[in-house]
Amino acid sequence: PYDSCRAPASFRTVYAATIGAIVVLLCSMSALGYSAFGAETNTLVVLNLEQGTGTNVIQVIVCLAVLTSFPLQMLPAIRILEGLFLSPSRPKTWDKHIKNLVRLAFVALVAGVSILAATSLDHFVSIVGAVCGLPLAFIFPAMCHKKLVATPGSAGVGVDWALIVLGVLTMVVVGIENVMTWGG
Numbered sequence: 674p675y676d677s678c679r680a681p682a683s684f685r686t687v688y689a690a691t692i693g694a695i696v697v698l699l700c701s702m703s704a705l706g707y708s709a710f711g712a713e714t715n716t717l718v719v720l721n722l723e724q725g726t727g728t729n730v731i732q733v734i735v736c737l738a739v740l741t742s743f744p745l746q747m748l749p750a751i752r753i754l755e756g757l758f759l760s761p762s763r764p765k766t767w768d769k770h771i772k773n774l775v776r777l778a779f780v781a782l783v784a785g786v787s788i789l790a791a792t793s794l795d796h797f798v799s800i801v802g803a804v805c806g807l808p809l810a811f812i813f814p815a816m817c818h819k820k821l822v823a824t825p826g827s828a829g830v831g832v833d834w835a836l837i838v839l840g841v842l843t844m845v846v847v848g849i850e851n852v853m854t855w856g857g
């Protein structure tokens with residue numbers, strides 16, 4: 674966190690350099706993958722590999738990585754939703770059970786949607802990116818910044834609101850586009 678940084682004055686520089694390095698790394702790997710496989714690249718990149726024992730091992734490892742990272746990916750979203758719709762719970766009360774039921778319902782909803790939407794993986798991945806990735810990229814960071822750092826009435830609050838609106842609009846447009854082109 675920002676407060677526990679050894680040199681808080683350099684936090685922005687370190688943060689910007691880290692995000693920049695991640696973007697460069699992801700873009701470089703994507704470009705290398707596309708240049709290696711061309712326009713015939715499958716949605717799941719591991720399907721481009723030649724079939725064999727090594728490929729099967731890689732596919733199992735990817736499945737395990739997705740399965741085991743699911744709770745880590747869902748935790749921030751569930752915590753934010755709980756904060757918006759549920760009051761803080763007390764230990765050893767029904768509040769905890771209600772929160773657990775909400776979490777279970779949320780996971781069941783995600784599982785049900787994934788089962789029903791698996792007919793077109795391209796569209797499904799794009800919708801998941803719109804519904805889950807865009808809020809994580811635009812909406813939630815702006816909400817956190819607005820709540821934790823931004824001074825009320827400052828330009829930072831305006832930028833935060835602009836990012837929130839941009840994220841919501843992009844999420845809606847991408848979702849509509851994918852639903853309209855599903856199966857086409």
